[in-house]
Amino acid sequence: MKVYRGAVSKRLKNPVVSIGVFDGVHRGHSAVVETIIRRSEEMDGEPVIVTFWPHPRIVLGKTPEKLKLLTTLHEKRVRLESLGVRHFLIIPFSGDLSLLPACEFVKKYLVAGMGLKHLVFGHDNHFGRGREGSFENMKDCARKLDFTIEQVEPLFYKGERISSSSVRMALLSGNIRLANSLLGYPYTMEGKIVGGMKIGRKLGFPTANMHIDDPHKLVPSTGVYAVGVEAGKKLFRGMMNIGYRPTLKRRRDHKVLEVHIIDFKGDIYNRNLQIRFIERIRDEKEFAGLEELKGQLKKDKEKITELFSKLKP
Numbered sequence: 001m002k003v004y005r006g007a008v009s010k011r012l013k014n015p016v017v018s019i020g021v022f023d024g025v026h027r028g029h030s031a032v033v034e035t036i037i038r039r040s041e042e043m044d045g046e047p048v049i050v051t052f053w054p055h056p057r058i059v060l061g062k063t064p065e066k067l068k069l070l071t072t073l074h075e076k077r078v079r080l081e082s083l084g085v086r087h088f089l090i091i092p093f094s095g096d097l098s099l100l101p102a103c104e105f106v107k108k109y110l111v112a113g114m115g116l117k118h119l120v121f122g123h124d125n126h127f128g129r130g131r132e133g134s135f136e137n138m139k140d141c142a143r144k145l146d147f148t149i150e151q152v153e154p155l156f157y158k159g160e161r162i163s164s165s166s167v168r169m170a171l172l173s174g175n176i177r178l179a180n181s182l183l184g185y186p187y188t189m190e191g192k193i194v195g196g197m198k199i200g201r202k203l204g205f206p207t208a209n210m211h212i213d214d215p216h217k218l219v220p221s222t223g224v225y226a227v228g229v230e231a232g233k234k235l236f237r238g239m240m241n242i243g244y245r246p247t248l249k250r251r252r253d254h255k256v257l258e259v260h261i262i263d264f265k266g267d268i269y270n271r272n273l274q275i276r277f278i279e280r281i282r283d284e285k286e287f288a289g290l291e292e293l294k295g296q297l298k299k300d301k302e303k304i305t306e307l308f309s310k311l312k313p
Contacts, residue, residue, distance in 0.1 A: 003088045008089055015115060019127050027155055046087060048088075075190070107145055167183055189257075193208045203293065205301070208268055209257065227239070229264075243284035245284075247285075260297075262301065262304070281303055
């Protein structure tokens with residue numbers, strides 16, 4: 001995949017483009033990507049995704065502290081590349097850009113910049129000043145600037161429309177199975193391992209504390225999870241706790257992400273891990289003491305080990 005920032009410096013061959021935030025790159029987004037790839041094959045062209053960074057809500061000050069993203073920019077790029085996107089244009093979002101009319105944006109960045117051939121809309125896709133760039137509103141622009149457009153129908157799962165918002169709601173309620181079904185892949189987080197209290201080591205369950213660099217990255221609800229852990233290009237089984245460690249009487253305003261990697265031996269401090277969420281096992285609980293906590297951790301490990309044994313290889 002070729003990545004561009006600000007503008008494409010050369011004309012592409014019959015580019016077929018879709019514009020959007022694509023947060024999560026869920027199954028609905030995948031349907032859009034499949035469409036641009038199919039159209040590019042029919043038109044002897046190249047599939048292109050255009051996105052904005054930073055997220056418009058951060059720049060425009062629309063409660064940015066409440067913004068929870070499913071994917072970082074890096075995660076988004078990797079996921080789009082895995083789906084077959086060949087060109088990824090990142091437009092730096094700014095206050096000035098938010099005032100640019102949708103047709104002017106298309107003319108400047110897509111027609112003059114890369115030679116737009118065909119524009120694909122998601123079912124609720126809007127862009128440009130005041131979100132005026134809808135499928136219906138862009139039909140006149142397409143005629144004036146000599147490109148074609150189409151809109152992809154929404155995708156549903158068990159009667160509910162798939163959207164980034166529905167994935168967020170599932171994760172924040174701890175419904176990992178639903179979130180993964182909407183995404184089409186396991187929800188992931190990446191972070192660096194930092195030092196902790198080493199209480200888990202004393203209990204026979206050494207844990208690695210994770211620090212997530214992006215403050216806007218969505219962390220699922222508190223609880224204990226079965227997770228896949230990628231470390232050093234190897235995948236391990238793991239059990240992860242997200243919460244406040246009430247048994248240890250820790251700060252209730254400081255959420256901790258700690259993972260025990262099953263059957264792993266070695267030092268992983270200051271290394272990056274990728275966590276893949278499989279299923280939520282239980283709520284975080286306060287126990288009478290460390291021995292009771294240790295007994296519960298043994299049960300959690302047995303349950304998670306059994307869960308992984310039933311998963312398809």
